[in-house]
Amino acid sequence: MSLNLSWIDDFMVLASTGHFSRAAEERHMTQPAFSRRIRALEEWLGVELFDRSSQPARLTEAGLWFRKAAQDLQAHVARVPGEARAIAEASSQTLRFAATHALSFTFMPRWLRALEVHTNVGPVNLVSDVQQKCEALLQQHQVQFMLSHGHRQVQGPLDEAAFPSVVVGADQLLPVCAPRADGAPSHPLVSAQGTAVQLLAYSAESGLGRLLRELRGAALERLGVQPVFTAHLASVLRTMALDGRGVAWLPRMLVGDDLASGRLVVAGEPDWHLDLEIRLHRDRNALGAAGEAFWAAASAAAGAVGKA
Numbered sequence: 538m539s540l541n542l543s544w545i546d547d548f549m550v551l552a553s554t555g556h557f558s559r560a561a562e563e564r565h566m567t568q569p570a571f572s573r574r575i576r577a578l579e580e581w582l583g584v585e586l587f588d589r590s591s592q593p594a595r596l597t598e599a600g601l602w603f604r605k606a607a608q609d610l611q612a613h614v615a616r617v618p619g620e621a622r623a624i625a626e627a628s629s630q631t632l633r634f635a636a637t638h639a640l641s642f643t644f645m646p647r648w649l650r651a652l653e654v655h656t657n658v659g660p661v662n663l664v665s666d667v668q669q670k671c672e673a674l675l676q677q678h679q680v681q682f683m684l685s686h687g688h689r690q691v692q693g694p695l696d697e698a699a700f701p702s703v704v705v706g707a708d709q710l711l712p713v714c715a716p717r718a719d720g721a722p723s724h725p726l727v728s729a730q731g732t733a734v735q736l737l738a739y740s741a742e743s744g745l746g747r748l749l750r751e752l753r754g755a756a757l758e759r760l761g762v763q764p765v766f767t768a769h770l771a772s773v774l775r776t777m778a779l780d781g782r783g784v785a786w787l788p789r790m791l792v793g794d795d796l797a798s799g800r801l802v803v804a805g806e807p808d809w810h811l812d813l814e815i816r817l818h819r820d821r822n823a824l825g826a827a828g829e830a831f832w833a834a835a836s837a838a839a840g841a842v843g844k845a
Contacts, residue, residue, distance in 0.1 A: 538577070538580065539581075540581055541574075544574055544575075544578040545578075546564070546611075547564055547571060547574050548575065548578055548586065548603070548604075548607055549607055549611070550563050551571075551575060551587065551594070552600070554593070555593025555594050557571060557572055557594065584603075585599065586599060586600035587600055619678065619822075622678070630660060631660045631827070632658070632659065632661050632682065632828060632831055633679070634661060634662065634664070634681070634683070634684065635663075635670075635671035635674045635675060635680045635682070635683045635684070636663060636685070637667065637668050637685050637686065638665050638667070638770050638772060639686075639770075639771045639788050639790070639791050640685065640815065641663060641665040643790040644684070644708070644790055644815055648705060648706065649661070652831075652834055652835060652838060655837065655838055656833075656834035657830075659827055667742040667744070668742070668744025668745075668747070669742040669743075669744070671683050671744075672685075672693065675695065675700065675820060676694070676698065676700075678820055680820075681819060681828045682818065682819050682820075682831075684815065685744050685816060686708060686710075686745060686748065686813045686814070687704075687813065687814045687815075688811065689814065690751070700819065700820070701819050701821065702817060702818040703836045703839045704839055705815055705817045705835060706814075707812070707813065707814060708789055708790050708815055709788070709789040709810055709812055710748065710749065710786045710787070710789075710810070710811040711788075711803055711809075712785070712786050712803065712805040712809045713784065713786075713787055713795070713802065714784040714785070714801065715778060715779060715801060716799060716802045721802070722784075722802050723781055724783050725805070726760065726804050726806070726809055733762060733763035734761070734762045734763065734783075734784060735763055735782065735783035736762040736764045736765065736784060736785075737764075737765065737766050737767075737783045737784065738764040738766070738768075738774075739767070739771075739774070740767050742769045743771075745786065745788070749786050749811070752811055753809065756809075765782060765783050766783065771787050771788060771791055775787055778801060779795070779800060779801065788813070
């Protein structure tokens with residue numbers, strides 16, 4: 538008979554509660570089925586682990602010893618997936634990125650191209666999503682790097698968890714809207730009595746929305762804006778702004794051509810403009826040779842730009 542690892546979990550629950558019925562309920566099975574699994578574990582070990590003559594059931598001497606062994610085994614099993622990924626990553630040339638939608642098709646392509654001067658950028662696997670999900674992917678070690686907008690005054694979850702980061706670029710978040718026939722903003726950021734500014738807003742999952750709320754939320758409340766449309770993608774808000782539906786805070790990298798052509802105009806004074814950083818966060822664990830080489834090159838390039 539072979540060891541079933543789930544028996545270890547059964548044992549630890551029963552060792553904690555001392556009651557077969559309660560432990561069976563926690564393990565989502567009937568008490569007879571649970572008891573058979575504990576008996577099977579004891580048969581595999583060749584010893585009794587519980588004194589069933591007392592209520593609650595108590596661990597025997599062998600049970601006390603096995604509880605420590607079971608804890609060590611559980612800890613080792615929990616480490617196995619991460620260790621397996623680390624071994625695979627050590628020899629892998631593929632770089633795994635998460636990036637917010639806006640940066641994945643505006644900043645990232647030319648940034649990678651510039652880095653190829655300094656290092657060999659091999660195959661890249663990119664997940665493009667909202668910032669909240671990108672942060673989760675890095676925290677779960679499913680990607681090695683994450684690219685997103687940030688601001689020195691706003692701490693995000695990755696900063697609070699001490700994930701290393703480097704500033705690799707700059708951008709601006711600008712309030713923009715469609716122009717009127719005379720070229721003036723159709724939705725200017727001025728408080729007109731009885732008229733609320735129509736806001737194209739970001740959803741809670743949006744990193745740009747988080748920055749806007751933290752840095753200008755109070756000012757927007759005083760202005761009396763009225764959200765008329767909400768989405769988590771800057772590209773969707775850009776489309777609505779082009780259609781004249783309201784004012785949206787959008788990255789200059791995304792709307793630079795629209796501003797140059799006059800399809801969009803800036804709707805507010807410089808006080809409403811937000812200077813942003815573009816940050817590269819990395820996993821705290823070892824990245825493998827290719828990942829560490831890329832991180833070194835990205836950090837060196839960012840340092841050179843900062844000194845220029």
